[in-house]
Amino acid sequence: MTKKALITGITGQDGSYLAEHLLARGYEVHGLVRRVALEDSSRRFGRINSIRDQLTLHAASLESYPSLFHVISRNPFDECYHLAAQSFVAESFSDGFSTMNTNINGTHYMLAALREIRPECRFYFAGSSEMFGRVREIPQRESTPFYPRSPYGISKCAGFELTRNYREAYGMFCCSGILFNHEGPRRGFEFVTRKITSTVAAIKLGMASELRLGNLDAKRDWGHSADYVRAMHLMLQQDEPDDYVIATGETHTVREFCEMAFEQVGLDYRRYVVVDERFYRPAEVEILVGDASKARRELGWAPQYDFRELVAEMVRSDLEQLTRSGGALRYAAWPVG
Ligand code: G4F
Numbered sequence: 177m178t179k180k181a182l183i184t185g186i187t188g189q190d191g192s193y194l195a196e197h198l199l200a201r202g203y204e205v206h207g208l209v210r211r212v213a214l215e216d217s218s219r220r221f222g223r224i225n226s227i228r229d230q231l232t233l234h235a236a237s238l239e240s241y242p243s244l245f246h247v248i249s250r251n252p253f254d255e256c257y258h259l260a261a262q263s264f265v266a267e268s269f270s271d272g273f274s275t276m277n278t279n280i281n282g283t284h285y286m287l288a289a290l291r292e293i294r295p296e297c298r299f300y301f302a303g304s305s306e307m308f309g310r311v312r313e314i315p316q317r318e319s320t321p322f323y324p325r326s327p328y329g330i331s332k333c334a335g336f337e338l339t340r341n342y343r344e345a346y347g348m349f350c351c352s353g354i355l356f357n358h359e360g361p362r363r364g365f366e367f368v369t370r371k372i373t374s375t376v377a378a379i380k381l382g383m384a385s386e387l388r389l390g391n392l393d394a395k396r397d398w399g400h401s402a403d404y405v406r407a408m409h410l411m412l413q414q415d416e417p418d419d420y421v422i423a424t425g426e427t428h429t430v431r432e433f434c435e436m437a438f439e440q441v442g443l444d445y446r447r448y449v450v451v452d453e454r455f456y457r458p459a460e461v462e463i464l465v466g467d468a469s470k471a472r473r474e475l476g477w478a479p480q481y482d483f484r485e486l487v488a489e490m491v492r493s494d495l496e497q498l499t500r501s502g503g504a505l506r507y508a509a510w511p512v513g
Pocket residue numbers: 263264265266303304305306355356357358366367368369371388389390391392394395396430455456457460461464513
């Protein structure tokens with residue numbers, strides 16, 4: 177029988193890759209989108225345009241329990257991937273309250289509605305390596321204690337605990353992926369990788385002259401979103417629900433990302449990168465590097481992209497997009513990060 181999956185956050189980077197992955201496996205794929213997105217679909221549906229006619233989209237809001245209840249009560253979903261969130265860490269320092277509201281209550285509403293109407297539906301929660309924050313051990317694994325450093329990280333810890341609690345209290349099939357940073361050509365321009373690759377492309381094409389960044393020494397374990405959505409799906413296919421770290425096991429500084437991205441177009445990053453205090457965070461996560469051996473062992477998951485391929489694909493894609501759009505599609509000064 178055809179499986180039905182619901183994806184919250186389907187218009188985002190991960191949502192779009194996951195939707196493609198599930199469609200290719202014969203799923204009927206549904207997505208939750210905000211009404212404003214439906215009204216502005218040409219701009220907001222950029223990542224799902226090519227599969228739009230294969231999807232069923234429902235207008236609902238994570239802030240409204242009745243709207244979620246309405247969609248879930250009318251569709252017998254087998255799997256639910258809860259990816260929607262305010263996911264930009266810098267923004268969570270500017271507006272911690274709305275980050276908390278969307279990320280914590282939104283997750284709670286989803287779990288509560290499923291428990292009420294579809295307790296048999298399998299649930300995936302998008303946990304984050306930001307939960308490790310000021311890391312207690314290197315590398316980080318499932319047993320590493322959390323020490324979040326931002327309202328975003330705190331909200332993800334709450335979502336993670338809610339997900340575990342619904343699993344333990346109500347016997348629901350609820351899993352969390354503790355995903356380390358994952359990127360790709362569909363990444364939003366505000367995140368550091370895409371800010372770098374889109375500006376590298378702009379500099380190469382003579383449309384920009386510098387790249388202003390914050391902390392160049394922060395270290396991240398950067399993988400590719402297309403690899404990471406495979407892990408989400410695998411988690412919901414197991415006999416028992418559980419939580420898994422998903423990471424490459426390699427860490428690089430923001431500086432190294434810059435160096436490699438500029439190298440792709442034959443330029444030296446030191447001539448263009450300017451450190452700008454405005455992009456520093458009130459509390460930084462200095463180093464993230466994950467140990468995904470449980471996922472490798474139990475899910476049979478392994479990343480296919482390495483760091484160099486990830487950076488090269490992003491730079492190549494930004495060069496193409498920028499050339500095609502005549503300069504319209506690129507990072508435009510983000511107020512906080
Ligand atoms: O790209 P970022 O904004 O990602 P961050 O904060 O690591 O969070 C991402 O990964 C998490 C998983 O660990 C997700 F949960 C979360 O939703 C998001 O996807 O920043 C990466 C690093 C930070 O240390 C930041 O301080 O880059 C540093 N950085 C330096 N200059 C900058 C900049 N980040 C941004 N966004 N902009 C800068 O100009």
